Amino acid sequence: MLPRAPFVSVVIFLATGILFGDTLRAAVHVPVALFWAVSGLLGIGCGLFYHFKNRTAFAVGLGAWMVLLGAVCQITVEEGKDASIAALDALEYTSFTAEVTSLPEKRANSIRFEVDARSFLSGGRWIGQPVRALLYLPDSLRELPQPGDHIVIQGHLQQPEPPQNPEQFDYARYLRNKGILFTAFVRSGSFAIVSKPAKSGPLYWPEAVSKWADEQFGTHINDRAAYGLVKAMLLGRRDDLLAEQTSDYTISGAVHILSVSGMHVAIIFLAISAAFGWLRKWEFGKWVYLLIMAGLLGFYALVTGLPPSVQRAALMCMMLVIAEVAGRRHYPMNTLAFSALVILLCDPCALYDVGFQLSYLAMAGIFLLYGPIERIVFPQNRALRFVWQVTALSLAAQIATFPLSLYYFHQFPTYFWLVNPLVVVFTNVLLPAALLLLLVSACGLPWLAWLVGKVAGLSAWLTDWAASIPRALPGHLLENLHLEIFEVILLYALIFLVWYTLHSRSLSYLKASFVVVMLFAASSVMSSLNTYLKPAALTFTIPGHHATAFKRGNVLYLVSDRSFSDDARAFDFNVRNYAVSMEIERIINVIAP
Structure with a gap:
């Protein structure tokens, strides 16, 4: 176990078990209850080892327990999904009712939203069978269903088709990992909104606040491109982004800012800390600071609609604040790992989410690599020092994520080092300004909302300008890059060994990194040669x-x-x-x- 960050090891073992879960489920047909029983016994054994201070046995037992617990959680979740699919496939129905659970999202020729299907009309009676589904409606409808609306649809839900071609994106698996088991394309006239219940409960707050925030942005930010960027960054909905905007952010390597993520929460967290950090000087002020931080982060989370990325980032930030206020020493990597542990125990399939993987890798890169990179140069000028610190932050996150980014997206932006520092600087103004715009709008201060809206719009325009710079430069994007999973593992092993060389100041790990480089080169050459020669x-x-x-x-x-x-x-x-x-x-x- 890592002495200062034991939860890192715990999460690694748990993630290994989750990955092993699907294989175990296919290979061993054993009741889930038996797996839970064995897991419980292992947990009890770990407790006894800890009580009797047998550290070696405790460490081994805890690792084995986490692996089995991860596998059991994954098996339980997947068997529940299979049971829902089998139960619905056994029904012969003509219509079904559903409750809308997400805001409508514009697509190319349709509107899509998530629903919880509740009951199905079979044999003249309604049969309850809850499942999550993704519905597509024509984009020509005058009235769109909103979160909380109850609708009835004439037709059938279909399971998404698995990939039909080699290397094709597995959309069915992507939806399944999000808990969505069915889809349906609904024709005009084959559905109706049957009720609009009162939407005053906490379950409807995220969608209601997000919808209200969208209206405020549309009112106070007049430029279409700036409004689309603010909406994407604050609300996580890209349907108003221009095609050229999305292309610019892809080319510049800053496309990650278009999705609500931990980086956005971190910027808001730092802005709140800068504004109210002086309260921490007094004993009572620490708790006032904690309440302000919790309230503003909670408000921002509601504005975004509470996506998983914001939930995990807000959880981690609050852990940092609570540890600081309580006077406890805390290590960022340990806090990061603990937040991942909580999320994976609640939702094992989050491990397969690309956003989850890149978000945690980026934060780990910042915690581990920012210091060594930042110490390479010591600018005396304050402005240059700030620019270098932002650049080092960007480099740390990029280094930690680029192997996985290459594996998933097959491209690498060559000018990220030039653009990302500018984008980070402008978004450090944009995000707090947009959140402040919502706060002053809620307080009924129209003149101040107008002023803050101008600041948010200008910072959005500057962010767009920064992202457009590489388009005018040669070789701005390396495309069609391919990595095997083994090569991704080797690259992360190389990054870890170089970091550990700097951390431990031991050249023996640097020698091991040269071995990894040789293995990577040999694997890459052999794979490319085999692919080239094979018709x-x-x-x-x-x-x-x-x-x-x-x-x-x-x-x-x-x-x-x-x-x-x-x-x-x-x-x-x-x-x-x-x-x-x-x-x-x-x-x-x-x-x-």
Whole structure:
């Protein structure tokens, strides 16, 4: 166990068990209750080892307990989902009722939202069978369902189809990990809003506050692009972002700021701390500071709609504040790991969420790598020192996340080091200003809301400007990069060894890092050579299209109908990942007669 951050080891063991859970469920057909019984016995054993101060046995037993507990939690959750699917598949129904649980989100030609389906009309009677689903409605509707509305739909829920092509994004698994088991495309006229119950309970507060915040932003921020950015950063909804905006943030390596994440909570946390930190000088003031921090972070969390990323970041920030106010020594990595432990115990599938992975890696990178990077240069000028500190913060987060980012997104922004410091500076103004705009609007101060709205709009414009800089520079984005999972592990091993060399001041770990570099190079060369020499031919399954691919070397001959060659979205969803995995450098399109 790590002496100062024992929860890091605990979380690693728990995550290992969660990953092992699906394999264990498929290999061993044993009742879940038996797994829980064994897990309970292990927990009791750990308690006895701790009581009798047998540290070695306690450490081994705790590790084994966490692995088994992670596997059991994952198995329990997945079997519950399978039971819901089986129960609904056994029903023959014509209609169902549902309660809307999310705000409507604009898509290309539809509006989508999440619902809790409650009952199904089967054989002339309503049968209760709760499941979560994702519904798509036509975008031409005059009245859209809102959170809390009860609707009745004539039709059926369908399970999302698994990927039909090699390397295709597994949308069904993505939804399942979020607890959404079914989808439905609802035609106009086949649904109705049957009731709009009073929405005054706590369950409706996040959606109500988020909707109100959207109205305030629309009123006080007149520029369309600035409004779309503020809405994305504060509310987590990108439906009003311009296409060019999204492209600029992708190219610049700052696309992460468009999703509500732990970074946003950290900025709000630091702004509140800077404004009210003076209260900590007095004994009573510490508790006033704690209440202010909890209230403002809670308000911000409600504004965002309480997504999981905000929940975990707010939890971690509050732990830091409570430890500080209580006078307890705390280590950021331990607090970070404890927040991850709580989240994974409540929702094991959060481990598979890309946002969860990148968020925690970024925070771990900042905690571990920021200090060593920041000490490389010592600018005497205050302004230069601030710029360097922001740059070091950005580098620390980028280093910690880039292997996983390459694995998922297959691209690397080459000018992130230039753009991210500017984006961080501007968002440090934008986010507090946007939150202050909501607070003064709630207090009924229109003149002050107008002024703060101008500040938020200007900072949003500056953030957009910073993100657009790389577009004018050559080689702004390296695309079609491919890493195997083994190579990702090697890269993280390399990062850890370099960090530990600096931490322990021992060159022996630096020697081990050279071994890892050689392994990475050998693995990469062998994989690329094997892929290049292996010819391949396959037919893609694409709705509404026909496409067959022939690979030779690093060239892909794609034979398809004419409409597919013009359908960039169909290509990106069905073919692009395969081309990247095969390290294709050139695609030759052939139109079938």
